Amino acid sequence: MAGRGLTAAVTAAPSIELREITKRFDAVTALDGVSLRVERGEFLTLLGPSGCGKTTTLRTIGGFELPTRGEVYLDGAAMGATPPHRRPVNTVFQHYALFPHLSVGQNVAYGLEMAGVPKRERDRRVGEILELVRLPGVERRKPAELSGGQQQRVALARALVTQPAVLLLDEPLGALDLKLRQAMQGELKRLHREVGATFVYVTHDQEEALTMSDRIAVMNAGRVLQLGEPDEIYERPRTRFVADFVGQTNFLDARVLSLDGTEAEVEVAGSGRLRTRVPAGSAPTGRVMLSVRPEKLTLAADAPAEPATGWNRLEGTLVGAVYVGTHTQHVVALPGGATVTVHRQNRAAGAPGPIAGEAVSLVFDREAATILAE
């Protein structure tokens, strides 16, 4: 019984846990009290601007940096000062480095050779992993004889071949052009499903984070500001930073008139009253900031004749429109002085949009606007 209880406790441990990690480099605080749990087999993305601490977080998990304060747990075990090669973790670095003088096969086999795996077994596993990254038969080539995207896949194969429980990926697609990048995103997701390892992925590209991740940790200035599933991060940003960094949004200054559970009635100066969502667990009063995404605003002329009751309405004047291919971006000035951006889908048989100077009404669901916590 005791044995079974112990097994249950061990398997319940998250794949990775960071507890209150602070990392200082002299005067720079790169990480400032980061706590994070990553479940086994999860695809977690660290998303944030340059310098926010993404690489430092990965390097701390991998053991290339030791925390100034706090502790890293892998599979429930405290890592202390355990060196990188003793951790069940492999890393694909921001600037992936293949050994240029070794063949692709030798590059991929490197970790297996270090682990003392016999030659015949090595060759078999290298062949298998090169199939998995869709580069069969390139063992004898030198890295310089492959394209950038192919080299990237060799770097992935090298990290996967030793079957790590955790794979840390630091902007592995950063150097690729858009098309190749999108193809590799799909490949990476497939690899993640097939190998079943925990992936911690770093990017500063919000679309890549939204499309690839089980959960996203949005970071800024050494802290995790919000951790959640992609739709939660996009639809219910808690702070101005997250709302602004992930996607495009409109901010409106408002004043809370009344609170009603998860909804509030607010006044936007000069533009009247709106109903908005209130973040769970908060009870805002006084002056607040609202966020409304441009694609959630509809020009009243495009809306159903009788929009559902409880929809919000704002009156304004069209300032200008910019054609962006899939949609046209309309900028509307509100009487209170604020401007909002509205995205209007460019449907083939769509009616022509309004012209600058025209009075327009915007309608949107009360769920579309949210009060930000800070």
Ligand SMILES: Nc1ncnc2c1ncn2[C@@H]1O[C@H](COP(=O)(O)OP(=O)(O)OP(=O)(O)O)[C@@H](O)[C@H]1O
């Ligand atoms: N070895 C180091 N010595 C001193 N400062 C460092 C060191 N490594 C990182 N830093 C600083 O720590 C902060 C976080 O750096 P980090 O490399 O983690 O950022 P990042 O989020 O990965 O950024 P990027 O998107 O540009 O790669 C930065 O201010 C950086 O200058």
Ligand SMILES: [Mg+2]
């Ligand atoms: Mg980095």
